[in-house]
Amino acid sequence: MNSSEEEQIYSIALTMVPGIGHIGAKHLISGMGNAVDVFRLRKELPERIPEISRRVVEALDCPQAIARAGQEYEFIRKNRISCLTFHDEAYPSRLRECEDAPVVLFFKGNTDLNSLHVINMVGTRNATDYGTQICASFLRDLKTLCPDVLVVSGLAYGIDIHAHREALANELPTVGVLAHGLDRIYPYVHRKTAVDMLENGGLLTEFMSGTNPDRHNFISRNRIVAGMCDATIVIESAEKGGSLITAELAESYHRDCFAFPGRVNDEYSKGCNLLIRENRASLLLSAEDFVKAMGWDMSVIPSEKANIQRSLFLELSDDEQKIVAILEKQGNLQINSLVVEADIPVHKINAILFELEMKGVVRVLAGGMYQLLA
The missing domain is CATH 3.40.50.450 (Rossmann fold)
Structure with missing residues (x-):
């Protein structure tokens, strides 16, 4: 079994541990780096994540959840179902921004859940x-x-x-x-x-x-x-x-x-x-x-957009290029998500986004979402 398969099984298991919930599960994964270590290194949780209670550590001693997750993994494997853990590239990036997003999704199909629109x-x-x-x-x-x-x-x-x-x-x-x-x-x-x-x-x-x-x-x-x-x-x-x-x-x-x-x-x-x-x-x-x-301007065909991007990149700072690359990959994002993805302080990112707006590279949509224009 490779590490990806293990991560899927332990992520599924985490959804079945009583009293954890979606938000708690993501907090544990974030603190430990992956779902496998949440279970295997559970005794270290209070040191790594100080606010974690002893009750959570005890709840994670749950071999029946891991066994049931293993059964589910066999089901999805036999039926050619994709198991999308929270940090998988194919996981819907817009959904990932939501606090109560699921740790695991099961998908059967052939489309990109991160389509541009x-x-x-x-x-x-x-x-x-x-x-x-x-x-x-x-x-x-x-x-x-x-x-x-x-x-x-x-x-x-x-x-x-x-x-x-x-x-x-x-x-x-x-x-x-x-x-x-x-x-x-x-x-x-x-x-x-x-x-x-x-x-x-x-x-x-x-x-x-x-x-x-x-x-x-x-x-x-x-x-x-x-x-x-x-x-x-x-x-x-x-x-x-x-x-x-x-x-x-x-x-x-x-x-x-x-x-x-x-x-x-x-x-x-x-x-x-x-x-x-x-x-x-x-x-x-x-x-x-x-x-x-x-603000979905469909008047510019994709090849023209690519040419505009290449010409614009020559005039952008390193931080501006980083923001453009994130929006290009993940689609429209709010400023809080951009702060996390780019690892740039919010006061600095505000100035960067303003410059990108002035250059006609991004625009603000309803709900405070930033959209890449070119």
């Missing part, structure tokens, strides 16, 4: 003709304006499944985030669409095989949907529902949120209208509106 489309399970038509027209137009966008949703009834199907119809990659393990598809009637998505997109979950699609798992799933994307788009929603939770999570992650309006008396437009009225979502009328609001 990633959106999620969510809404009611009781989609009307109005909602399904919006899904169709929005993604058809978005394909023309932004042909490399990744579309994320939850494979649920209603708007979710229509978003996936319309993405496939327009040859856009689409990922379904599941509230259960990859040993099943729920609802089963969406199985064919799920299989089609493996050819252009995929299926993603934090849950191990054998996990039932229990109600609380759907709420947990929504934070992944919100966190791995640049923007959340709500198509139709009643006054209460999972899509409003996703919108709230997107706001808490400082991501952009948009909603299509509806008639004031329509049951499944009340949630969208409420989001817009309370300024928790921007009013959305078309794909063109959306692309402009996000």
Whole structure:
């Protein structure tokens, strides 16, 4: 067994230790350097991470968790499922910025979860003709304006499944985030669409095989949907529902949120209208509106962008080039994430970002995200 396989097994095991949680698990990995040492050197934890309690050290003496993780590793290996630990390059970088991001994700598919443009489309399970038509027209137009966008949703009834199907119809990659393990598809009637998505997109979950699609798992799933994307788009929603939770999570992650309006008396437009009225979502009328609001300038073709980059790099300082390289690799980031990635003090990075703005290299998007322009 190589070190990568060991890290995957111990990362999975860490998710099963009682009382640790997502935030605690990442804190342990950060303090020890990897999940393997969290378990094997657990007695050294109080010295390496002073605030760690004796209770945590005792909880990590958990051979049954390691054994179960080994079984899960065999399952994913046999089924050609990718196990993405928190520091893997393929782990969604946008999600990594979120405090409660999972330590481990399981992915089956063939798309890049770190695509340059990633959106999620969510809404009611009781989609009307109005909602399904919006899904169709929005993604058809978005394909023309932004042909490399990744579309994320939850494979649920209603708007979710229509978003996936319309993405496939327009040859856009689409990922379904599941509230259960990859040993099943729920609802089963969406199985064919799920299989089609493996050819252009995929299926993603934090849950191990054998996990039932229990109600609380759907709420947990929504934070992944919100966190791995640049923007959340709500198509139709009643006054209460999972899509409003996703919108709230997107706001808490400082991501952009948009909603299509509806008639004031329509049951499944009340949630969208409420989001817009309370300024928790921007009013959305078309794909063109959306692309402009996000600052996704698609007028420059990739080869031209590359030439612009090469010419700009000659005029940038070392620190400026470092920031550009990080944004180029990871996509849009907030200043706090840039401080961590670049290891540059916040007071200094503010000045660097200002200079890059003046040079036309970056711009600030809604939510304080910095985007590389060229």
